[in-house]
Amino acid sequence: MNGLPTALRREPYKRLSRDRVLRAATQVADRGGVKAITIRRVAQELDVEAMSLYHHVPNKEAMVDGVVDPVFTAIPLPADGLECREATRVRARSTRAVLAKHRWALELMDSRRSPGPATLHHDALLGVLRKAGSPLDDLQEVAGGILEHLPAHELPHLRELVVDHALQPGYDCSSEFDYGLDLVLDALEARPT
Amino acid sequence: MNGLPTALRREPYKRLSRDRVLRAATQVADRGGVKAITIRRVAQELDVEAMSLYHHVPNKEAMVDGVVDPVFTAIPLPADGLECREATRVRARSTRAVLAKHRWALELMDSRRSPGPATLHHDALLGVLRKAGSPLDDLQEVAGGILEHLPAHELPHLRELVVDHALQPGYDCSSEFDYGLDLVLDALEARPT
DNA sequence: ACCTGAACACCGTTCAAGT
């Protein structure tokens, strides 16, 4: 192998797998941020040559996409039976908590164009909450791409939202921007203090 | 020089300057997105060797920071005498319009840690509007760094905000997160439709 | 099938040299 006695290798030999690759990449990101995720660095973390990763992950972009999804899977869903308003509050708070633990995940979520299912799930909620702030995505394009990769019977509500609104010809998010803006401004003006 | 007859050079010879470098970088970004901004590519845009840029810009990071600021300078301020609520609305809309024209600028604004004065100015407003959505910055640290580089008599309101709130020991943005969240949820619940 | 070494075309940045 590498000439070192087996006892000095960092881990006992274990076959590589997509899962081990993604876990290693996550560790690298937790230590050094998103920019530290590098084919060569992740390979080193696994005591393996850089090229070996390509047998389990098509390229770097896919590796980074694969790393974001488990983070969002870690966000617990609110208990059943909660009233809608309270459920939203619980969800928003636990999302905030998980993102605070993996600070690098938020910026990734914003920039990725091929998010996994868990990312999509939470992204849909966050998208609604944040709409007033960042309505700048090229919605038609992004939405179309997402729909293409969405398995037929997954996330029916997200699918409905995309098909019935975002993909309608002439759909323009300006009106939702104005709606959200007025919502916040009105609420601020009417606040008790 | 490069052996080509002068007539074939793309532009008549002109001395390099920080300004020309930043303008060239902006053009590169408008064409190919943030990731296209590269020391070597910007140099090529200017018909110059990569190393020449280092005489006008300390490094790539500073170059990217320098590129964001002019974009925000392009956001017009609302006319004087507007009522506060209407002024905020106008400002939010024109911010949205300029960012839509330079799509790459928003992601840069989020990730930069050494923004220029114009970026700061608008960032402060956007920060307030978006607080419910992205309260995850390490506020003490970012705020401290910003203050250090802020000239003494610039942006007094931003300074006041930072000193009186963000830098207070034990300051925790959780409470503002909850405040913003409730504001939106209450408003949604009370909406006419 | 899975892992690898060498190679290719790119990066940012330093340094010594040119004018």
Add this chain to the structure above:
DNA sequence: ACCTGAACACCGTTCAAGT
């Protein structure tokens, strides 16, 4: 002072070769 060529230490990725 400003521009440059060569070099260094890094990238992602391909390809042919090993097992």
